[in-house]
Amino acid sequence: MPAPKIDRALVLHVAKLSSLSLSDAEVDRFASELARIVAHVEQLDALDTRDVPPTAHVQIERMPLREDEVLPGVTHEEALAQAPRVEADGFAVPVYVE
Amino acid sequence: MPPSQDVTEIAVKVQSGELTAEQATERALAQIAAHDGEVHAFLHVAGDHARERARAVDRKRARGEKLGPLAGVPIALKDAICTRGLPSTAGSRILQGYVPPYDATVVTRLLDADAVVIGKTNMDEFAMGSSNENSAFGPVKNPWDVTRTPGGSSGGSAAAVAARMAPCALGSDTGGSIRQPASLTGTVGIKPTYGRVPRYGLIAFASSLDQIGPFATDVRGAARVLSVISGHDPRDATSLDAPVGDLEGACGRSLRGLRVGIPDEYFARGLDAEVEESVRAAIRELEAEGCVLRPVKLPHTLFAVATYYVLATAEASSNLARFDGVRYGLRVDEGKDLRAMYGATRDAGFGPEVKRRILLGTFVLSAGYYDAYYRKAQQVRTLLRRDFDEVLQEVDVVCSPASPTPAFRLGEKVDDPLAMYLNDIYTLPASLAGIPAMSVPCAPTRSGLPVGLQIMARPLDEATMLAVASAWEARNPTRGLAPAMAGRD
Numbered sequence: 001m002p003a004p005k006i007d008r009a010l011v012l013h014v015a016k017l018s019s020l021s022l023s024d025a026e027v028d029r030f031a032s033e034l035a036r037i038v039a040h041v042e043q044l045d046a047l048d049t050r051d052v053p054p055t056a057h058v059q060i061e062r063m064p065l066r067e068d069e070v071l072p073g074v075t076h077e078e079a080l081a082q083a084p085r086v087e088a089d090g091f092a093v094p095v096y097v098e
Numbered sequence: 099m100p101p102s103q104d105v106t107e108i109a110v111k112v113q114s115g116e117l118t119a120e121q122a123t124e125r126a127l128a129q130i131a132a133h134d135g136e137v138h139a140f141l142h143v144a145g146d147h148a149r150e151r152a153r154a155v156d157r158k159r160a161r162g163e164k165l166g167p168l169a170g171v172p173i174a175l176k177d178a179i180c181t182r183g184l185p186s187t188a189g190s191r192i193l194q195g196y197v198p199p200y201d202a203t204v205v206t207r208l209l210d211a212d213a214v215v216i217g218k219t220n221m222d223e224f225a226m227g228s229s230n231e232n233s234a235f236g237p238v239k240n241p242w243d244v245t246r247t248p249g250g251s252s253g254g255s256a257a258a259v260a261a262r263m264a265p266c267a268l269g270s271d272t273g274g275s276i277r278q279p280a281s282l283t284g285t286v287g288i289k290p291t292y293g294r295v296p297r298y299g300l301i302a303f304a305s306s307l308d309q310i311g312p313f314a315t316d317v318r319g320a321a322r323v324l325s326v327i328s329g330h331d332p333r334d335a336t337s338l339d340a341p342v343g344d345l346e347g348a349c350g351r352s353l354r355g356l357r358v359g360i361p362d363e364y365f366a367r368g369l370d371a372e373v374e375e376s377v378r379a380a381i382r383e384l385e386a387e388g389c390v391l392r393p394v395k396l397p398h399t400l401f402a403v404a405t406y407y408v409l410a411t412a413e414a415s416s417n418l419a420r421f422d423g424v425r426y427g428l429r430v431d432e433g434k435d436l437r438a439m440y441g442a443t444r445d446a447g448f449g450p451e452v453k454r455r456i457l458l459g460t461f462v463l464s465a466g467y468y469d470a471y472y473r474k475a476q477q478v479r480t481l482l483r484r485d486f487d488e489v490l491q492e493v494d495v496v497c498s499p500a501s502p503t504p505a506f507r508l509g510e511k512v513d514d515p516l517a518m519y520l521n522d523i524y525t526l527p528a529s530l531a532g533i534p535a536m537s538v539p540c541a542p543t544r545s546g547l548p549v550g551l552q553i554m555a556r557p558l559d560e561a562t563m564l565a566v567a568s569a570w571e572a573r574n575p576t577r578g579l580a581p582a583m584a585g586r587d
Contacts, residue, residue, distance in 0.1 A: 004467065011457065018415060018460045019422070020453060021441030029450075030457055036516055037458060041404045044474050047481065054476030055483060057306050057336070058532030059293050059557065064339050066332035078199040084429035091424050094431065094439050 006035035103584075105171050105265045105319030106346075112155070112170030112212075119155035119170025123148050123214050126172035129263045130217070133583045137239050139248075139257040141177050142185045143217040148172070152214045166211035167322055173208060174258040174267040177218040178225055179310065180299040181205055188301040189221040189233040189251075192421050192428045192447025202299020203334065204268060204310050204327040211326045216264055219254030223449045224418065225275055225303045227251050228521050231512050232451040239508070240283060241581040242547060246505040249279030252313070256283040259313045260548075262584040266314040266323050270300055272307045273406050274500075274525025280313055280537040281500035281550025284579060286320040286567070287313045289525075291557045292532035293338035295324075296331030304413035305336070307406075307529050316578075317538060317568040321345040324560065340558055348561035349568035353387045356566070359394035359493035364524055370503045376549040377499045380540040383573045384497070384566065392493055396485040401478050402526040403519055408462050408475035409530075414452075415459030421447065454515060479530050486531040486554075495566050496554040498524055500537035504547035524552060534560045538567040541576050548579075 011031045085092040111117035178188040180198035187193040222232035230238040230253030238253040240246040241261040248257040252269025256279035269276040271289035280287025288311045295310045312323035325345040331337045423429035423443035430442040462471035511518045528535035537550035555563035
């Protein structure tokens, strides 16, 4: 496929997908850095991989599943202890309306 | 008379009562106090915690109970490893002040073996980097030359062991983050087979690649720590159900007839001449030890950097989605809505390299680009694995340099991310293939900078890898060399 143009618009799109609010200076910088890195990655196109299966994970066949048992975990208090904001025994977040 | 500073020596002395765990711990803490202002290997020194723990080990001995294989041995832990009651930041501002409510499995195993955790070590933020300059809390300096990097991302763990602030440490290796800093600091560092050591409690970077492994001052010490932390853990679905075997017993085993592969691709353009000379000299000693040397081909080596930086960043973009300012860590509240809070928190909490990788990883996974980049890289990963599958039928281990250059200067590559990535060329292939690999010191350069010999082996065959490392270590004329601040030579 043709190489995509890594520009400000693409960086802003990807930043939105990543939940990153970037400054203008960051958008410019990442656009030029990512363009160079993606250009390097394009060298993979030189390899014919039509009949090659992808590797998502090595050694998957040696990984047994455990029994589905209920075991003690962190307590409610421990889970909330590090939260930036707690209300009514839960994690509190800003209002969310779509 | 130099103080005992190796893992096995300390453990034997503490078990016999010749040394107390408290004395061993005080010695480590004194070394940290004397030199860490300059080196900055630690993000958190757990002085009181360690003293209390050491006294508990000494009391256990006084009660006549048998002590474990790491009796009283001080150990430093990379800050990506969760420790109950001790800060764990992964070198990131987004986790500043975070104190996990649980221990990683490796920590539980170290404590069961009577080790003493002395602190948490500095690292590139979320283990993303090769020089430690991406730590949100300032870089680590190389104890051999404080104008140079110790490597990364486990640079704090490597520097702590090099400066003898601890005889051993744990790091994590995703694309070379144990082996490269071990090479640059003259320490022994092991990346085990993928799945050998449980990752439960390791703050994730790239889950199909991340492995925890040890650093130590010598091969036997690294083997002992590795045997303590290895083995199946039901809390990590990627942990292998395979016997660990006698890793320490493999040290000292005869190498007669063992076949050692030398890959052309690892002695190519870009390799520093002095590094090549030192590594080739070590390989010649393996021949003198009875090994048979064979040239081998790993033809896809050159594609490892591109493959790795697609796959690792894709996995990272997914793993780091959890840092949202809701349940723990930093929150920047812009007062508007949830999405604004996420964006502001992540922009303030992550450093430039982490953002760069999240953006790249999100891009290669995004609609329209997935097949061209992510799937393509997964296919090339298969080709890289096949390279090793074929070669490791002809030979028992593969030897190479661990890093193309000795320690570079702080600031030298920091403005050129691609140049920094290309520096990982010798460590990335073993990570992508999931095979065990380690770095063991060989002769330093003429200006006195450490060089590492990398040994790679078949999956689960850490024993043969360690046998080769210990045979070379025994013949190494510069064995045990340490920087001036270590207090012995």
